[in-house]
Amino acid sequence: MANVLPACLLLLLSADLVRSAGVFELKVHAFHSARALCQRAVDCRIFFRVCLKHSQDVILPEPLCTNGTGLTEPFSADQISSSDPIRVPFNFKWPGNFSLIIEVWSAESSSKQFTEIQNNLITRLATKRTLAIREESAQDVHQGEQSELHYSYHVACDEHYYGDSCSDYCRPRDDIFGHFTCDATGSRICLEGWKGNYCTEPICLSGCSEEHGYCKTPGGCNCRLGWQGPLCDECQLHPGCMHGTCSQPWQCNCKEGWGGLFCNHYLN
Structure with missing residues (x-):
């Protein structure tokens, strides 16, 4: 049993580690561009990609998103917003300060790996932001040379995670x-x-001796060896003791008028 419990604890901890501690959500409300979004007008689709990185004064455009990434499904360019928020789960302490990159990509029907073809990139926004847990959604607008993007974002802890950084479980x-x-x-x-x-x-029965009693379930009072009674505060006599008392287990202190090893000899 001693070996089983540590193994169970390890499994539980492993299960908790793979879960996310929180989620960053970004909602695109509107996107307008003066340039053509697709090379072909037929079946023109776009999608948005969000990249979260550690806070940088100069945000480098490398593809590594150290704090996570998320993207929408491709949708018709006739739409000006994404219907569902972009979710970026994280399983680390939320830092508060972060770098945010939002990209708009063309999703040509003939392309399999849209983000591998740089010609598909329509616009990229890179900014440094600060956001605390449970703050109301922050509203923002990005105006580029030929485009305008309206969006909002917020961050929240997952179920069972608490604190200013979603680190309390x-x-x-x-x-x-x-x-x-x-x-x-x-x-x-x-x-x-x-x-x-x-x-x-467990909290034992009220009055149960803390020194001589214990309990395995709330409200119980189990006596340790040598003690007895409802509250485990009565010592057990030496076996065979007839007319004696005890202050410690297995004693046989004779009452007045009695003697002998078992206090069974009447002295008068």
Whole structure:
């Protein structure tokens, strides 16, 4: 059993690590361009790509998006907005400061890897931004030489993640690993009958001796060896002791008028 529990904990931790801690969402509200979006007017489709990087004073155009990337499905260029927000999950502490790159690409029907053909790139916006968790969506407008882009963005923690950087994890549970719920800040709140940092310690019957008793479930009082009684505060006599008392387990202190090893000899 001792080997099983660490293995279970490792599996649980591994499952939590692969989950995202939060998500950055960007919504394109409108896009206008004075130049032709596609080389061919027939079946002209475009898509938006978002790239998040660590904060840089000079944002380099290399394709590596250190904090994640996301893109929309190609849609008709007749539309001026994307219907769904672009989601970029992250599984690290949200830094607050970041570099944001938004690209608009042409998705020609004959192209399989749209972003590998630089001629398909319509416009690119690169900017440095600051955004805190749970702030209201930030509205922004980018005006290029031949295009205009209206968009908004926000960031939020995933379920069970809390704090200013989505780094505090708390998932309600009621099993061998803990018995608790979580408050609005991600702090553990022990279920009734439990205590401890992870709410794994049961609260014993009121009055149960802390020194001589223990419990495996809330409200119980199990006596340690040599003790007895509802509250485990009564010592057990030496086996065979007839007219004696004890202050520690296995004693046989004779009452007045009695003697012998088992206090079974009447002295008067």
